[in-house]
Amino acid sequence: MLQVKGISKVYSNDKKAVDGLNLDIKEGEIFGFIGPNGAGKTTTLKMITGIIAPTEGEILLGGHSIKTDAVEAKKNFTFVPDHPEIYDAIKGIDYLNFMSDMYDVNKEDRKMRIEKYTKAFQIDDALTQPVNSYSHGMRQKLLICGALIPNPSIFILDEPHVGLDPHSNKILKDLMKEHCANGGTVLFSSHVLEVVENLCDRVAIIHKGKLIALGTPEEIKQERSISLEDIFLEMTKDE
């Protein structure tokens, strides 16, 4: 479903943020991409979603290259960035209709999904208000709803659990599970280990731009008889 082949990113200041990363994310799995601050998570997700170009390597979404076949590749996913920035002079409902139009969601599905997701996140009452009146959390929830409405093959989120209250986090986790149970794929980044451990089918741990562990939470734990959190802290501590 998503193949990342040997990607690296060197920024113009010579900073190597990602270094020879390979990932193969399968249909129907919840995949957690974890690492400490500055590990290269956001840079990787920006390359996968075509926001920035890798310095080297290739990325395929549903078999389509994000570089040479970007329109087809982009039909396969929606993306929730870590900062909930939306053009904020419009109303919440206008944003959700815009997303529905972009992804050709028919009238019945959009009505049903807008109602379902905005009720779940308790922002349904605010949809006729302009986004500039929304709190940070409400904007984040609006972005998540907008990304779920197209029912994407791959639902990609950058640090989604930061900034959401525990109730909204639980709803998001349930919606991720539902998405995968219906054949979709979820990729999200996090440094919140409890979330990753209980939610993900597989996790990749990235540190200083390099992949340092990959497998199911159980597989990673079995290699050492300590908790995933201790493994993470041990692997990512500075030498």
Ligand SMILES: Nc1ncnc2c1ncn2[C@@H]1O[C@H](COP(=O)(O)OP(=O)(O)OP(=O)(O)O)[C@@H](O)[C@H]1O
């Ligand atoms: N535009 C940029 N120009 C130069 N260096 C950058 C740029 N963006 C990120 N970096 C550097 O690349 C490295 C990886 O950053 P990135 O934001 O991808 O990490 P992250 O794992 O998402 O971190 P966080 O958890 O803090 O969001 C960091 O050292 C960061 O300072």
